[in-house]
Amino acid sequence: MSIRILTVDDREGIRAFIKDVLESDGYGVDVATDGKDALLQLTKAEYSLMITDLRMPRMDGMALLKESRTRYPNMPVIVLTAHGTIHNAVDAMKMGAVDYLTKPLESPAVLRDIVRSHLPNPGLTAAAARVDKDALVATSKSMVSVLAMLDKVAPTDATVLLTGQSGTGKEVAAARIHAKSNRAGQPFVAVNCAAISPSLMESEMFGHERGAFTGATEQKPGRxxxxxxxxLFLDEVGxxxxxxxxxxxxxxxxxKFERVGGNASIEVNVxxxxxxxxxxQQEIANGAFREDLYHRVSVFPVHLPPLKDRKEDILPLTRHFLVGISKKQNRLLTLTRDAENALLSHHWPGNIRELSNTIERAAILCTPPRIDAADLVFATQTKSSAPSAHGGTEAVSLKDMEKEAILNALKDTDGHRKNAARKLGISLRSLYNKLKEYGID
Ligand SMILES: Nc1ncnc2c1ncn2[C@@H]1O[C@H](COP(=O)(O)OP(=O)(O)OP(=O)(O)O)[C@@H](O)[C@H]1O
Ligand SMILES: [Mg+2]
Incomplete structure (x- = not known):
């Protein structure tokens, strides 16, 4: 089925720009001039996506959004916003718009990327793709195929082994498998095998009877x-x-199993x-992991690739985090071109978790609504970047990050310490203390 998009704006120039760009990408594009016109259009064809302006005569974008959420809940809506209507865009997202575009429309590339990120991924059903938008971003080819695998295995009862570096999304993948399974209404229980002390492990997993050991004053069910x-999600099973x-x-x-201190056999379906x-495999070779257990848990292995191998996901993920922050802070934040380039050239050893933290910090350090390259304080240095005080690719300390944030703030305020302190959200006095501590003049 071909993809149809409805574009709603009272300004001819904007309608024409969007139509041109998206048609050249092979989508079918229809236009409407206001909310009423759009509602009529929506009854005539089936649309995969709607892009709507907010301020329009007769029926505005907010009313159109409300109505379309009720009538066509599966159709994602992107709103167009000018600088003066930023609160409206945030309100619109709270009401169910999936994303926003700022006017004047920056470039065909931005429009394209955003539209593409909200269209169903090839190989997924439209309904499945809708659920993703809240949790799992997958734009790169490799993540689209990971997602397709997760969705294929989800409704079966097969045991899944998720592998991948720290911060690549193993936990979100596990949550998705559960959400897309027939067990979705039932409990999802996570056990972090690395966080439980060995002496408590058995009772945590299988529960215990009253009096099983000192301190076991009550019977307690296990995970x-x-x-x-x-x-049951066995995190860090290694x-x-x-x-x-x-x-x-x-x-x-x-x-089946017995609780600690009990001999009744308990049967479960998990x-x-x-x-x-x-x-x-390496752990098996080292004698640290049982081969028979490995074969039990790796019935259906899914590997989550490191972020540096799927650069196409970096900007969509960033946007996903920014939309979340914007909803919370009631302000829209956007990236400068320099900031985008800096994100794209970083090598992300901490993967998506590192990206999410970087964006969260940048949202605090930036001068709204723009996040600039200087606001991006990486926890780790990018290999390709110029040598810096702490060089190399090792994780840097919180102190180094703080120092860098202070230097950036001073740079942005042309050395104005009072303004720099305000930007950093600390008192002038603590800024002086920090300057002394780090030996900055
Ligand atoms: N595809 C994705 N779309 C949106 N957010 C994601 C995606 N993948 C990961 N995240 C986010 O990145 C962070 C790290 O993900 P997660 O905790 O699932 O990683 P992990 O592989 O379990 O890491 P670790 O091995 O360190 O436990 C989380 O905040 C998660 O919400
Ligand atoms: Mg995890």
């Missing part, structure tokens, strides 16, 4: 029991002590999703 009929691995293997084979950032 397996809590996840009955739902999904960190499990060998002894626990043996116990886990038995439960996976038999789907779907297992496991995750690790370790190379389990």
């Amino acid at each position: 397996f029991e809590l996840a009955h009929n739902g999904t 960190e499990l002590p060998l002894e626990m691995q043996a116990k886990l293997l038995r439960v996976l084979q038999e789907q 779907r297992i999703v496991a995750a690790t950032n370790r190379d389990l």
Whole structure:
């Protein structure tokens, strides 16, 4: 089916620009001049997406959005906003608009990217693609195929093993598998195998009877029991002590276990999703992971690629985080071209988590509504960037980041310390203290 897009604006120039750009990308584009006109148009054809201005005669964009959310809840709506109507754009997103474009429209490339990121991914059903928009961004080819795999395996009961470096989205992938499974209404229970001390592990997993050990004053169900009929997410499964691995293997084979201190056998029906950032084959070779358990959990392996190998996701992810921040802070933030380039050339050893943190910091440091390259304080240095005080690719300390933020603030305010302190959200006095501490004149 070909993709049809409806563009609503009272200004001829804007309608023509959007129509030209999107038609040259092969979409079918219809236009409407105001909300009333658009509602009529929406009854005549099926649209995959609507782009609407907010201020229009007869029926404005907000009223159109409200009406279309009720009548066509699956159709994503992008709003057009001028600088003066920024609060309206935020309100529109709270009412269900998926994104915004700022006027004057910057470039065909921006329009294209945003439209594409809200159209259903090829290979996914429209309904499936809609759910993603809230949680999982996938623009690059490799992530689109990861998403397709997650959605294929979700409705089965197969055990899934998610692998990938730290911060690549293993937990969001696990949540999605559950959300797209027949168990969606049932519990999703996560266990971080690295965070539970070995002595408590067994009772955490399988529960205990009253009096099973000192301090066990009540009977307590374990995570397996809590996840009955739902999904159990075994995060950092590579960190499990060998002894626990043996116990886990038995439960996976038999789907039953006993609580600590009890002998009644408890049967559960759980779907297992496991995750690790370790190379389990290597762990097996080292004798740290049981091969039989590996075969049990890796029935359906899914690998989440590092962010540096899927650069097409960087800007869509950034936008996703900015939209979230904009909703919370009631202001829209956009990136300068320099900032975009800086994000694209960073090598992201901390993956999406690092990106999300970088954007969150930039939103605090920037002068709204623009985020500039200077507002991007990377926790790690980009290989290609000029050598700096802390060079290399090692993670830098919080202190270094603070120092960098201070230097940037001073640069942006032309050395005006009072303004720099305000920008940093600290008192002038603490700025002086910090300058002294870091030996900045
Ligand atoms: N595709 C995505 N779309 C939107 N947000 C994402 C995506 N992937 C990851 N994130 C976000 O990035 C952050 C890190 O993701 P997540 O916690 O799932 O990583 P992880 O692989 O489990 O990392 P770790 O191994 O360190 O536990 C989270 O805030 C998550 O919401
Ligand atoms: Mg995780």
